[in-house]
Amino acid sequence: MKRTLITLALTLLACVAPPTTAAAAEAGGPTHKLNVITTTSDLASITQEVGGDRVTVTSIARGYQDPHFVEPKPSFLLLLKDADLLEVIGLDLEIGWLPPLIDQSRNPKIHRGAAGYLDVSRGVEILDRPQGEVNRSMGDVHPLGNPHYWLDPANAVRIAMQVEKKLEELQPADAAFFQTRLNTFKSRMNDADKRWRAALAPFKGAKVITYHNSWPNFMRRYGLNVAGYVEPKPGVPPSPSHTFELINLIKQQSVKVILMEPYFDHKTPQSIADRTGAKLVVLYPSVGGAKSGTDDYFSLMDINVAALVKALQ
Amino acid sequence: MTRRGRGLLLLLVLASAIPLMAQTQDERITQLENKLDELLRQAEAIRTELRAMKPSGAAPASGAETATAEDLTKVEEVQTAAPEAGAAPQSLETVQPVENQVSPGAAKALNPDISVIGTFVGHAGDRNEFDERPNLGLDEAEVAFEAFIDPYAKGKFFFSAGPDGVEVEEGYAQFVTLPWGLTAKAGKTKATFGKANTWHTHTRPWIDQPLMITRFFGDEGLNDVGVSVSKQIDNPFGAFLEATGEIYGDNFYNTHLKFFRDLTENSNIEVGTSWARNADHDRFGGVDVTYRWKPLERSIYNSMIVRFEGLGDRGKTFDRTLYGYYLSADYQIARRWFAGARLDRADRAFEDSRAVDRAVSATLTFWPSEFSQIRGQLRRTSIDNGPSFNEFLVQLQFAIGAHGAHAF
Numbered sequence: 206m207k208r209t210l211i212t213l214a215l216t217l218l219a220c221v222a223p224p225t226t227a228a229a230a231e232a233g234g235p236t237h238k239l240n241v242i243t244t245t246s247d248l249a250s251i252t253q254e255v256g257g258d259r260v261t262v263t264s265i266a267r268g269y270q271d272p273h274f275v276e277p278k279p280s281f282l283l284l285l286k287d288a289d290l291l292e293v294i295g296l297d298l299e300i301g302w303l304p305p306l307i308d309q310s311r312n313p314k315i316h317r318g319a320a321g322y323l324d325v326s327r328g329v330e331i332l333d334r335p336q337g338e339v340n341r342s343m344g345d346v347h348p349l350g351n352p353h354y355w356l357d358p359a360n361a362v363r364i365a366m367q368v369e370k371k372l373e374e375l376q377p378a379d380a381a382f383f384q385t386r387l388n389t390f391k392s393r394m395n396d397a398d399k400r401w402r403a404a405l406a407p408f409k410g411a412k413v414i415t416y417h418n419s420w421p422n423f424m425r426r427y428g429l430n431v432a433g434y435v436e437p438k439p440g441v442p443p444s445p446s447h448t449f450e451l452i453n454l455i456k457q458q459s460v461k462v463i464l465m466e467p468y469f470d471h472k473t474p475q476s477i478a479d480r481t482g483a484k485l486v487v488l489y490p491s492v493g494g495a496k497s498g499t500d501d502y503f504s505l506m507d508i509n510v511a512a513l514v515k516a517l518q
Numbered sequence: 519m520t521r522r523g524r525g526l527l528l529l530l531v532l533a534s535a536i537p538l539m540a541q542t543q544d545e546r547i548t549q550l551e552n553k554l555d556e557l558l559r560q561a562e563a564i565r566t567e568l569r570a571m572k573p574s575g576a577a578p579a580s581g582a583e584t585a586t587a588e589d590l591t592k593v594e595e596v597q598t599a600a601p602e603a604g605a606a607p608q609s610l611e612t613v614q615p616v617e618n619q620v621s622p623g624a625a626k627a628l629n630p631d632i633s634v635i636g637t638f639v640g641h642a643g644d645r646n647e648f649d650e651r652p653n654l655g656l657d658e659a660e661v662a663f664e665a666f667i668d669p670y671a672k673g674k675f676f677f678s679a680g681p682d683g684v685e686v687e688e689g690y691a692q693f694v695t696l697p698w699g700l701t702a703k704a705g706k707t708k709a710t711f712g713k714a715n716t717w718h719t720h721t722r723p724w725i726d727q728p729l730m731i732t733r734f735f736g737d738e739g740l741n742d743v744g745v746s747v748s749k750q751i752d753n754p755f756g757a758f759l760e761a762t763g764e765i766y767g768d769n770f771y772n773t774h775l776k777f778f779r780d781l782t783e784n785s786n787i788e789v790g791t792s793w794a795r796n797a798d799h800d801r802f803g804g805v806d807v808t809y810r811w812k813p814l815e816r817s818i819y820n821s822m823i824v825r826f827e828g829l830g831d832r833g834k835t836f837d838r839t840l841y842g843y844y845l846s847a848d849y850q851i852a853r854r855w856f857a858g859a860r861l862d863r864a865d866r867a868f869e870d871s872r873a874v875d876r877a878v879s880a881t882l883t884f885w886p887s888e889f890s891q892i893r894g895q896l897r898r899t900s901i902d903n904g905p906s907f908n909e910f911l912v913q914l915q916f917a918i919g920a921h922g923a924h925a926f
Contacts, residue, residue: 267783270814277926278786279758279778286699286750301888305925308672311750313695318669328595341889341918362593388591395590441887442853468815470853 242288246492268493285310295326298352329360344438357422416465455481630665633919643909709740710774729864730842742766769797800833821850840865856883873902890916
């Protein structure tokens with residue numbers, strides 16, 4: 206009788222007990238949701254592609270704000286406190302606001318060098334690494350290289366690969382799930398890149414002006430040339446003398462397009478465009494840069510490529 | 519010797535030379551083969567070492583040259599990790615000397631971040647007996663050192679050099695990996711009493727200190743050697759709530775409760791309360807309210823901060839409670855321009871009198887860059903039972919080196 210009761214109790218327990226992580230993974234269902242915080246919306250988008258429903262992703266910076274200047278508000282500490290993983294762009298992009306947030310996060314898991322800290326700049330192609338001495342007379346220059354590297358889809362794939370590796374490390378039970386999603390992302394990205402290449406192929410070698418040096422990886426990938434910048438030096442607002450020089454340069458080199466990010470003032474670039482006949486085009490450097498239509502990395506690039514093609518025609 | 523004999527001799531000589539030539543040729547071929555093998559080994563060794571020495575994320579030249587990765591499904595991560603074990607040369611006969619390239623920054627990797635912030639102030643107008651300043655002088659040079667001490671704590675030192683000499687403005691270890699949602703500081707710190715008391719000269723939105731600080735705590739504010747422990751408290755309001763307790767050397771205690779909440783994406787509010795008691799059993803109570811507005815899309819061009827901070831001092835020295843407060847507003851007009859105003863009122867707590875001083879200020883600030891600023895401040899101070907001082911202060915401030923961002 207006693208044995209029967211024990212068997213019955215164990216059977217009941219087996220019925221009501223939640224499935225184990227391994228069993229859930231085997232069944233293809235979600236295991237534990239990793240809580241991922243990213244510094245930018247682009248990282249969030251790529252992480253969501255790889256992590257699917259096994260991750261909850263939140264970006265600190267919005268796509269329509271300048272990622273160099275984010276206020277380290279205490280509300281971000283609430284996000285970081287429970288994070289399993291913090292992903293950063295690195296190369297000092299977040300140097301002005303992220304360190305105090307990490308220090309006060311009360312979450313040792315996401316400190317620099319800990320398992321829950323991922324600097325994706327370590328595995329991507331980086332341009333504009335200064336050679337020789339670097340000092341502030343060069344403006345707000347990034348001594349480690351240009352941090353806007355995510356705008357090359359090849360680097361987006363490299364970011365995804367690093368994210369996949371890290372998610373796999375933090376949640377091995379979902380390794381196959383993450384790997385499958387990474388492969389799907391690569392394949393989709395490859396197809397999309399062919400489309401973007403084809404769209405921009407007729408304009409190979411075309412010259413453009415950009416406001417800030419945010420687009421070197423993008424331009425390199427699609428064979429476009431940056432002839433100059435609205436900023437005289439990185440982070441330095443345009444001066445009258447530089448603007449005058451830029452107007453002459455645009456006229457001499459027949460530059461058709463001036464590109465600017467949504468968070469910069471239109472006044473100076475619009476004035477340059479008016480005086481030279483060049484078109485002023487807003488390109489979005491980050492997912493969510495436009496209030497609609499830039500919900501993920503693919504739509505961000507779609508909207509940027511379409512705008513660029515229209516302007517260069 | 520006949521012609522026939524000479525021909526025979528030549529033939530003999532040639533015949534005897536044939537094996538010798540064949541032998542020489544074989545030897546040379548063998549030597550060449552050996553050399554070739556050696557060269558191949560060396561080439562492989564060099565290739566292996568080059569792979570190992572290849573800098574992380576080698577930077578290709580920027581420009582219009584199209585990227586080579588045509589098929590994104592075959593893209594590989596740019597390796598920054600050390601070469602795998604298998605990449606090492608197999609045979610020790612082929613080991614080559616390694617010429618390690620010294621990374622220019624590597625030698626300084628463990629040095630602390632060092633910065634110097636210079637603040638020079640000019641003064642014109644009435645001579646203010648409570649805040650005497652030279653026509654032009656060094657107000658402060660802050661020298662800061664910051665680095666990780668070990669995996670558990672950061673060390674921070676802020677030395678303040680001014681007309682009165684050099685002193686440690688703050689110097690503490692900040693423990694950033696404590697359990698139970700705690701953080702702590704140990705060393706000389708500014709007491710977390712309100713907001714203005716915690717600021718360094720270069721983080722203040724004004725040239726001077728509010729009267730509330732100077733009249734109650736002196737020019738240097740409330741600071742001492744002690745321990746500060748903070749805990750974040752979960753709450754149902756979705757707000758950031760933090761309690762701080764501090765004990766300082768000279769029987770001085772301070773507590774602070776901070777409440778922060780986003781109102782919208784572009785605005786937020788912070789409310790704090792403070793309570794402190796010093797060795798003389800003077801008790802200080804304070805409240806601070808800060809409202810911030812910064813539209814994210816225009817965040818580098820426009821913003822506004824409104825601040826109120828007040829305190830009461832009830833102690834044995836006086837037969838009544840003394841009060842002080844300031845109310846200020848600062849508006850960012852353009853990317854590099856800021857304008858502000860401040861109202862001050864404070865009982866004169868440092869002397870046994872019933873005097874109440876008041877002041878009104880207006881500021882205009884220009885930032886040539888993030889690392890320098892020029893600020894002007896018009897100040898009218900009304901001294902109780904005394905004259906009013908009309909002054910113009912101008913400040914030049916600049917930073918060199920790597921100065922870590924301050925807490926929000």
